Amino acid sequence: MARLVNVTHGACAEIELDNPPMNVVSRELTEQLRAALRAVGDDERTRAVVLHGAGTRAFCAGSDIAEFEELHDHVAERKLLLEKLVYRQLAKLRVPSVAAIEGYALGGGLELALCCDLRVAGDRAKLGLPELKLGVLPGSGGTQRLPRIVGPARAKEIILLGEPLDAAAALAIGLVNRVVPAGSALTAARELAQTIAERGPLAVQAAKALIDQAAERPLDDGLALELDASEAVFATQDAREGARAFLAKRPPVFGGS
Structure with missing residues (x-):
């Protein structure tokens, strides 16, 4: 089995999605992410967590569409129930989490970022929920977490139109907390995590x-x-x-x- 999720332990733990080239969400990645979240959550040293994607092309470009055909009539038990469990696990971590977003954060990738407490984006990042273009829903929390962050009107615009936002637009509506020069999102996220780790x-x-x-x-x-x-x-x-x-x-x- 290929390693698709890498974990670094410490006061500022890191979880890296490593499914090149676009770090898409497959069932295997989701299962490994579940184990990674359990590991950092159980580690008493952990005071903050940084979630990021390998490389600079994508934080996570969404679901592995190659899996969609086999999900017909079975999407809940073969995909969404596990994803909801794992995404909730991220959202419910006892410590704060910071998403470092470079490149694309689309579909399930953005839904993952929405589970984090803070989001930092490189200025070339693109964020969106394009699922309706494929005739499906953002079914791993997008319809629920997004309106809680940006409000229902903005959430409807993002989901119903399906067009990605650039980093500046995402910052303007509160979808991300910070925008930094491209290539430095991980450094900025680590700095935020370190600041949090120094608090009580x-x-x-x-x-x-x-x-x-x-x-x-x-x-x-x-x-x-x-x-x-x-x-x-x-x-x-x-x-x-x-x-x-x-x-x-x-x-x-x-x-x-």
């Missing part, structure tokens, strides 16, 4: 979870959860270390406890 890890994880729940809950419920989480975090050694480091004018050393 328990507070970071709590903040990610609270923000993810904010759109799904009434405000009063969210505020109650925020209060409970704040009380738990303030009781940690990290909270003491943060205050002591600030008063001593030195960088904090967070131990995650």
Whole structure:
């Protein structure tokens, strides 16, 4: 079996999609991504994750269309159920994730990037959900995650028209967080991940979870959860270390406890 997903462990873990030339999503890649996500999620050293594609042509250009014929009448059990499981696994990582996008992020590739907490794009990147042009749906979260990020009107425009956006347009509507010169998205994503890794890890994880729940809950419920989480975090050694480091004018050393 070819290795299609490469993992680098550490405080800033990295997951690389390596299915040349366009890093397309096949069932084999999805299965390997599932194992990679489990590995970095279970590693106690992990404080942030960078997801990127090998090379500069594509972050991920979408599904392997060569698999479509055999999916007729069986797309749920042979493709979408596994993808939904794995994409949710990425979205629900206990630590923040950053997608580094160079080249194309289309279809399932963009749906993968939507699962990340932050997205950095090279200025030559192209992002889109062109599935309707093929007579199918963006069925691995595109119709649900995209409107939560850019709003329903923009999501309808992107999905119904199926035309890719350039990096500047993606930045203007909040689809990506940063645009950097082509070829430097991975470096910029690593810098963001390193900054996150230097923050209090328990507070970071709590903040990610609270923000993810904010759109799904009434405000009063969210505020109650925020209060409970704040009380738990303030009781940690990290909270003491943060205050002591600030008063001593030195960088904090967070131990995650």
